[in-house]
Amino acid sequence: MTPAAQLLIGLVFVPLSTALVAVLLPPRRRRWAVVLGGLAWPCLLVPLSMAVAREQSVVMVFGGWAPPLGIGWRLDALGLVVLWVHALAGIAALPSAWRRFDPDLPESGPFWSLWMILATGVNLALLAADLFNLYVALELTTLAAVALIATDDGIAALAAAMRYLLLAVLGSLMYVLGVGLVYAQTGSLAMHQPGIEALNNVALVLMLTGLMVKAAIFPLHVWLPHAYSNAPGPVAAIMAAVVGKAALVAFWRIWFETAEAPPAQLADFLGLIGAAALVYGAIAAYLQPRLKMVIAYSSISHFGFLLLLLPLASQQAFQGAGFHLLAHGLAKAAMFLAAANIVVVLGSDSIRHLPGLDKRMPLEAFTLALAGVTLIGLPPSGGFTGKWMLLSAAWETGGWFWLVLIVLSGLMSAAYVFRILALTCFHPARRAVHHLHPRPPKITSLAALTLALLAVVIGLYPHPVLDLLGAGMPGMVR
């Protein structure tokens, strides 16, 4: 085992042990544990990034049995990108979470512990190199997420959590059924099994459908808007940044690595589903009466966008989609953190209350605007870079339909982003007097702003990430 491979253990066990410690320690000592745990595992990403850049992937096997016979963990470029989103969003959410769930208070123990379990689950899902490990990791993630949503006081959050739980369990069942079929067919659970002829189509569809529920891909998205918009602010930020994405990455992996050469019609069909998601999410986002709902529906639209990788299926498209994943994750987390502060100050996130907010909370307004620029994909921003790569890929493969769709997706995002900005900054009612609560500490605003800035700045210097993603996935056209 290489030294880098040993670090993979840290990615899982640091958050896991922090989760344990957070419940066991008395409140006054808890603060150090959660800060240490929350900041320690992101540090591991630095040496791991160098290792992945050198060797394309870092593999750890258990008991000396390499996959496909044994099981193991594998960190590749795509996993690394999502891990970075996870780490950055997690660090940025810390101040906001700290304000909301002060670790010194006895009753906030479960929150920190659940958060760290969520982090464990997400990291594990990104590392999993076999289908069953992935199942366990996604279950862990889902359960922790459900509980975290329910940490909000309102009855709406409880209902949303319940709805999420039921749907996610249904998704898990379908997925695990598919996994069973794969095992029956090939006798192995490894995610990548070179040499299998064609995967059983029923198994493939079952697994993909299960993951579509977890990744909230239209029309199986129904849990997401309520879950994200009713969860406490920092939870929504983390979830929007990585929980759906971990499932989406699993989706891509099963498509490109496990199925290897899936039927072309299915790729086009899933691309069309992505297109429908893109349009539906954008229209729904435009119509929402609450800020957090707008942001949540925007996620549905962008998940649809990311599904377009399936029909395009080239190395360039993979780089574009991976980059979009990064930019979107950062921008979304930034928006939810800003929205969290807005909820604190206004006591609600109804967009009727937004006019004039730019004067009270200029940093939040600026964060929403910057993140919006990335969502629309205006240059120069991370969103533009991803979009340009996908467009080039569509051009190269002659996919004119996809090309036009990708181009139009920017316009659709622009509609809901500018609606919010116009309301916030320029609406005539902006001199209205708000019943204001004291604003949260400035560091929470700055953390959100930093994420949004990062989402834009990566567009100016995308080389490291694109080089990492350059290897593509099996079954992709170079």
Added chain:
Amino acid sequence: MISPWTTQILPPAVVLVSTLAAIVIFVAGEARQRLRIWVNLTAALLKLLLVVWIGLEVLAGTTFMFRFELLPGLELILHADALSILFASLSAVLWLVTTVYAIAYLEHSPNRARFFGFFSLCVSATMGIAMAGNLLTLFLFYELLTLTTWPLVVHNGTPEALAAGRSYLRYTLTGGVVLLTALVWLYGLAGNAVFTPGGFLAPLAAEHGGALTLIFVMLVAGFGVKAGLIPLHGWLPKAMVAPAPVSALLHAVAVVKAGAFGIIRTVEDVYGLELVAELGMRLPLITVASWTIVIGSLLALREHHLKRRLAYSTVSQVSYIVLGIAVGGLLATSGGMVHLVHQGLMKITLFFCAGIFGLLLGVKRIDQLDGLGRRMPWVSGAFTVAALGMIGLPPLVGFISKWYLASGALAAGMPLVLAVLITSALLNAAYFLPLVRRLWLNPPGTLVEAPIEIGRLPRLALMSSAVATAALVVVLGVLAAHPLSPLNWVVKIAQGYAP
């Protein structure tokens, strides 16, 4: 001699000067008025100096080039050729004047930090367009321009302003999307290419003629949205709800000119006029431009609201630029390009004056102009000079443009274009002369609102801005033969394109 490092750093520096100013203004906040004024003026002066410096170096033959690889095979390029300098110096000069004007105009209105911040960003974007060395960079700053002008258009926050902002976004973002599609296609075909006089696409014409034609149409349509080519002009009259300095800058320099400039670059530096003609696109381009010139003027005639009439006049006048480029040849190209500067000077004067009438006297409609000549002789004088320039009265700058355009049309053997120019001159006279008559000859009417009193200094700043640009309208017309006049500069550029 200038060091190689300086030639790389100067083009981005010109762009970033006003970005920095914007950041300082945003951070300083609403209350720091004195600081804001200083930052604004210093940045504007510094930018002007930088542009003059680069211009002199370009004259001496130095090449300026800044390259930054955005993606593999996708470069951000800022350079400075004679055409960049033309647009950049226009923007720099007019930004300085408009800053002085805007500081006075917005003396007591709210949200000034936001206004001046975006105002500076908008100029940054315009400079980026001027200095862009390839289509991607041009597109990038073109989109940034949309983003930074929108807050200015909706600045007043009234329902009409918001509606105008929506309409503006609808038009310009759709235009941006069309541009992006064309760009992806073009990059797929031709790769990462730098603007080259005479174009770089000719070798591809045999194989991809149809694709190139379609891309050309998309590029012209994408840029045409901001240039106000009819029927893509719908946002322009609505955007008149913005404060006067914004209208002035939008019409004279930033948005409308950015569109025209994009078309110039597309025709001259991406395709080359020969290829455009070969693809059968020259005549359609001439037709669209002529059509816009005539219809724009007719629509202007119909308007009774002063700023809206000026807006339609812009629609019409900006197409002179496109017309000149499309007709081609040394004379017409010069006439078209020099109108970029000349129309800018005249139109900004008109908007300055309209803004002063509106702010100080509450005059918004044309029938309220009666007898203002006696009340405000300097402003009315400036207005008259600019209006006469628009009609094309010698020796004002408008005459110079039209003379070159007309001679160019004849030289190219296109008498119909000449007819368009004459019709347009008559229509211009028809919608500008009544204004002049009202100003000077009609007896004063009663004012709808009581005159607003502002301090002496702001009043002086407002009037002197208008008078200064009006003076330029005269001086540059009289001194058109001077070696450093815009005309001679443009003739030098045109020689590069149409020897």
